[in-house]
Amino acid sequence: MSTRTPSMRAAHNHMQARRRRLKAIGQWEDPYVPAEPVRSHLRAINATGMSFRAIADRVGLPHDSSLQPLMWGRGKWGPAEKVKRETAELVLAYWPTLHDFQDDALIDVTGTQRRVQALAVRGWSRNEIARRIRMREDNFRKAISKDRVTAYLARQVAAVYDELWNQDPVDHGISRNAVARIRANAERSGWHGPLAWDDETLDEPAAVPVTDAVEPIASEGENLAARWLLGESVVLTSEARKEVVAHLFEWTNDTTEEIAEKVGMTPAAAEASWHRMKRQARLEGRRMWRRVYVPRERTLKQNEMEEAA
Template identity: 25%
Template sequence: MTAPHAPAALAADAETSDTAPAPENDAQRCIRRPGSTWSRCKCADCRAHDARLTKLNRTGRYNATALATAQARAFTRLEHWIALGWEPLAIASATGVAQPTCWEIVREIRAGHRRDLQHATVRRILTAGPPTAGFIGVTGTRRRLQALTWMGWGLSRLSQEIGIPVMTLSDARSDNGPSTVAAVIAATIADAYDRLSSTRLPARQPHAHAARHRWAPPAAWDDETIDDPTVTPEGVDTTAGAGTARYANEPDVVETVELLYSAGLTDQQIGYRIGLTPSGVQKLRLRHKIRRTA
C-alpha cells in the first residue's frame, strides 16, 4: 500500500484538529462545594452567582446577620445535644447530616473550635427530630423509669407493657448504671412514660423501693427539662437521708401527715400516699410531735 499524498495527509490532520473538542479550561470547571455561599470558583455560573450576592449585599438585601444567627443557633443545639450525652451517630440520625461530618463537628466542638457550617447542614440541624440510632445520655430515661417506679410500676410489669427486657430496664433505672442508653430504647421508654406516668398502680413494693432511694415522682419533673442533667426535681430534697422527708417544702408535708394521721391512717398508708417509708413517717411524726386527736 502506498503512503498517502502529503497534501492529503495535512488536510486530514487539519480536519481532525478542527472537529476534536478543545480541552476544558480549568478556570471553567466548577469547584464550588455544595451548600457554600461564596466561592473562588471562576466558572460562568459561579461568577454570576457571586455577582448577584455582591449586588444584594451592596443594596442591603443580603442578610449576613441572619446567616450568622442561624450558625450560632445550630452550634447551640449541637452543644446542647453533646451536653445531653448524644453521640455523633445519634446526631447524624436526628439531623440527616453525614456521620463522618458529625464526628468531625463534635470533635471540633469538644476541642473548643467552631468552623463555618454549610447552609444545608445548618438547616438540617435546626429542623432535626429525635434520634433513631446510636446512644444518648441516660439521664432522662433513668428519671422516667424512677418516676414510674414511684407510681407503682415494677420492672416486670413495665417490661410486659413495653417489650424491653427487665435487665435492660434495671440497668437504665439504676443510679449506678451505664451513662448512655440506645436511642431507640430511650424513645420507647419516653413514649411509655407519656402514657403511664399519670396512672398509679396499687403495687406497694415498687413505690416503697422508689421512696427508699429518694426517687422523684412524675409531678416533680417538667417534660421540657427532664433530660437535662443540670435540672433538679421540683419540690424534692434528694439530699435527705433514707427514711426522712423527701420534700424540700417539709411544712406542707408535715401538715399533710398531721391531717392523715388524725384521720386514722397508719404510717404505712400515709407513706404510700406521700412517698415516704413507714419509718420515715414515724420519724416525721415524732420530730414534730404529731398525735392523734380524740
C-alpha cells in the first residue's frame, strides 16, 4: 500500500503531466545526464596538476558525496552512469586558471608554450621574455621545454604575455631584422598568434586555435559582437566572441555544432564556454538559459507553449 499522502500524489501527478507536455514539444530536460563526459573533464583537469579534492573545493562540491561515486563508485557499486545536471554544469563550466595553483605546483606547460609561441608570431623572442622575468635565458628555454612548469613561472610568462601581446617589438627598441627573423621562424614552425587563442581556454590542452577567420574589412571600433551578428566582416576579440556565443546559445535554436562552426570553435569549446557563462551569471545573481528552442520538424502552437510554462 502506498505511503504517499493525497497532496504528495497530486504533486507527483502534476509533475508527470508537465513532463509529458514538455516532452511533447521538445522542451523536456532530463535532470540526469551521462556521467562519462564529466569524468573525462575531471581527469583532464587532474592531469594539469590539480588534485580531485582541490577541484571539488574550487567548484563547491563535497568530495565524498559528489566526486567519490562519480569517479570511482562506492561500496559494491562502480562509477555512476548518470550524474545530476547541476553537478555536470558546475564541473564542465570549470577549468583552472593559473591563479588556482600554488606557486610550487607543477602544472601542464601547454599554456606557457602557447604564450611564448604567440609572442614569437608578434616578433618577441624567448630571450626577451626571459630578460623581462629576470631569468637566465638557458634556464628559461629548458624550463618551457619540459612537460610541466611551476605555476609561479607560468604566471610570470602570462603577465609578460598580457603586457606585450598587442605590442610591436620595434616600438620597444628591438631591431627590425631581429623581429623579422623571429616572425619567420614562428611562421615556419606553424605557431599561432594571440588573436587565434581565447584567453579563457588558452591553458586548456584540448583547446584549438581559431585560424579560419575571414580577413576583415574593418577590425577596429566598438560593438564588435553586434556588428558581427549583423553580418559585418570583423575580427572578434575574445570578449566579443563570448558575447556572440552567449547570444547564439540564448536567442537562437542553432545546435552547438552550428554555433561552433559560426564562431570558429570546436563544439566542445563552445559548449564549455556556454557553461562557464551560465555559471558566472548565477554567481552574479542573473540567469542565462536557452530562451529559443523550436523543434525543427514541427511548428509550435501558442497554447502548447503556454501549457508547458
